[in-house]
Amino acid sequence: MPPYLAGRTNEQDEFRKALRQTTILENVILTGLRGVGKTVLLETFKPIARRAGWLWVGQDLSEAASLTEQNLSKRMMADLAVATSGMLVRTETHRQMGIGREDIEANRPIGYGDLHSIFEATPGLVSDKLKAVLLFVWKALPSGSTPGIVFAYDEAQNLSDHAKQDQFPLSLMLDVFQSIQRMGVPYLLVLTGLPTLFPRLVEARTYAERMFHMLFLNQLDDKDSRDAITKPIENDQCPITFQTRTVELIRESSGGYPYFIQFICREYFDTWLSQNKKGEQMSVVNADILRKLDTDFFVGRWSRATDRQRELMEVIASLPNCDSEFTVQEVADLSRSVLDKPFSRSHISQMLVSLSHAGLVYKNRYGKYLFAVPLLSSFIKRQME
Ligand SMILES: Nc1ncnc2c1ncn2[C@@H]1O[C@H](COP(=O)(O)OP(=O)(O)OP(=O)(O)O)[C@@H](O)[C@H]1O
Ligand SMILES: [Mg+2]
Numbered sequence: 560m561p562p563y564l565a566g567r568t569n570e571q572d573e574f575r576k577a578l579r580q581t582t583i584l585e586n587v588i589l590t591g592l593r594g595v596g597k598t599v600l601l602e603t604f605k606p607i608a609r610r611a612g613w614l615w616v617g618q619d620l621s622e623a624a625s626l627t628e629q630n631l632s633k634r635m636m637a638d639l640a641v642a643t644s645g646m647l648v649r650t651e652t653h654r655q656m657g658i659g660r661e662d663i664e665a666n667r668p669i670g671y672g673d674l675h676s677i678f679e680a681t682p683g684l685v686s687d688k689l690k691a692v693l694l695f696v697w698k699a700l701p702s703g704s705t706p707g708i709v710f711a712y713d714e715a716q717n718l719s720d721h722a723k724q725d726q727f728p729l730s731l732m733l734d735v736f737q738s739i740q741r742m743g744v745p746y747l748l749v750l751t752g753l754p755t756l757f758p759r760l761v762e763a764r765t766y767a768e769r770m771f772h773m774l775f776l777n778q779l780d781d782k783d784s785r786d787a788i789t790k791p792i793e794n795d796q797c798p799i800t801f802q803t804r805t806v807e808l809i810r811e812s813s814g815g816y817p818y819f820i821q822f823i824c825r826e827y828f829d830t831w832l833s834q835n836k837k838g839e840q841m842s843v844v845n846a847d848i849l850r851k852l853d854t855d856f857f858v859g860r861w862s863r864a865t866d867r868q869r870e871l872m873e874v875i876a877s878l879p880n881c882d883s884e885f886t887v888q889e890v891a892d893l894s895r896s897v898l899d900k901p902f903s904r905s906h907i908s909q910m911l912v913s914l915s916h917a918g919l920v921y922k923n924r925y926g927k928y929l930f931a932v933p934l935l936s937s938f939i940k941r942q943m944e
Contacts, residue, residue: 560599561821562791566783567600570774574604577747577772578611578706583740586748590756591776592933593918594818597751598713600776604749605711613747614708616642623717623728628685631718631728635710636678636692640671642708647699669699686734693735697744707745710736716752720763733764753931755921778815778933785810787820792828799831808845816933822856823848849941857938863917871902871910872919875930876939884927887911 570589577587589597605615616638623631647669652662674692681691697708712718720727736748750756750771760767779787788806792799801809809827813819826848864872874894878885887907894901902910911928914920921931930936 560602561787561817563787564596564599564603565787565790565817566779567596567603567776570600570776571603571607573772573774574607574749575611577749578608578613578709580747581706581745582743583707583745583747585772586736586770587750588757588760588771588773589749589751589776590754590773592816592931593753594816594933595776595778596817597776599817601711601713601749601751604709608709612706614642614646614705615711616708617711617713619713620717621714623714624719626718626728627724627726628728628731631731632678632685632689632692633675635689636674637671638710639693639696639708640669640674643696643700644668644670646701646704647696686731686738689731689735690739693739693746694742694744697739697746707747709747709749711749711751713751715750716756716759719759727763729760729763733760733767733770737764737766737770753918753921754923754929755915755931758922758924761924779817779820780815781810784813784815784820787817788824791824799828801827812845812849814934814937818856819852819934822852826851853938853941857932857935860917860919860932861938861942864914864919868910868914870898871907872914872935872939873943874898874902875920876936876943881930881936884923884925884929886927 574587577585589601591597605617608615616635618634618638620626626634645668652664654660654662674696677695678688678692681688718729718732720729732748736746739746748771750760754775757767757771757773760771778784785806788809789801792801805827809820809823813823823845861869871890871894874897875881875885875890877897878889878893880889887904890907891902891904894907911920911922915922915928915931918931919935920928922928
């Protein structure tokens with residue numbers, strides 16, 4: 560968590576609105592580029608949900624690429640068992656030995672083992688089994704004890720169907736939630752991930768389009784960026800303050816992206832501390848910090864691209880609209896005017912697919928492309944220089 564979370568109050572309000580649904584018609588997607596602040600915002604949703612009485616089931620799906628339907632179900636049940644532990648009890652009657660002894664009733668908590676038994680005992684598809692477990696839990700919760708359960712999954716863009724292996728965990732999740740929500744069970748799905756997430760969901764199930772309300776996180780505006788830079792050091796213990804000029808410089812070079820703001824501020828802070836100890840004047844050149852940011856953040860991604868891919872990305876970075884959407888046609892046109900060996904349209908399309916697998920670009924729902932890494936175009940231009 561950042562020492563001060565700047566902005567994002569609209570998104571938190573939208574989430575509060577989602578919690579006010581009694582019948583869940585809209586689930587939530589939190590999406591945006593790398594480092595824009597999805598994970599920390601999702602973290603702030605947790606106390607909001609809890610304060611409203613909701614239970615919270617959470618998971619990071621970073622490793623979900625190879626998840627089978629069975630494994631996804633098991634993970635969901637394991638998370639659910641933790642969230643409901645202490646709330647779910649089963650009353651069991653024990654018969655006393657001997658004549659005239661009364662039966663005694665005892666309560667025992669319901670745990671993962673119980674959920675798993677229900678899963679195994681339910682006939683049908685994995686989705687039927689998982690649905691049975693989720694329904695069972697809702698019915699077993701003491702009535703009025705909670706308005707519902709939030710199922711929050713971070714890095715959800717990793718979840719995918721695998722037709723070749725006959726495994727459809729992504730579709731399973733959508734089917735199960737859609738079906739139990741229709742039955743009036745208030746389980747709210749909150750998915751967080753890169754911008755590839757939503758197209759992926761719609762590709763798996765077209766009804767996903769109507770099932771989610773999408774919150775697209777953008778970079779912070781100027782005021783929020785300034786707050787993110789200055790608020791964490793506004794206290795008596797902090798030995799450092801930024802001049803207005805420095806704040807503006809950090810804001811501009813970060814492009815308002817929280818990860819970059821934090822990176823640059825930390826560099827300033829560390830350099831100040833080490834220089835101050837040596838009794839020298841503070842002399843941090845922003846260019847040095849940008850160079851460090853390049854090595855730490857961009858170079859790894861850039862070096863994994865092939866020469867031809869880099870050439871293509873240089874063409875893209877030279878487009879006037881490189882920081883918003885661009886089309887294959889625009890790239891082809893520019894490539895013809897700047898390269899000796901220009902790219903054909905079909906070649907560009909193919910390469911954009913491999914670049915999107917590498918997480919460098921993505922295709923939005925209107926079929927246009929965007930860079931998937933914030934400030935990538937400025938980095939590429941620095942490389943070209
Ligand atoms: N609103 C904010 N105000 C201040 N700092 C923030 C804010 N949002 C995020 N940060 C900081 O920016 C960094 C990136 O945030 P976070 O990890 O949540 O991004 P993310 O979108 O989940 O990234 P990724 O796509 O890599 O998962 C973190 O160090 C976080 O503390
Ligand atoms: Mg994250």
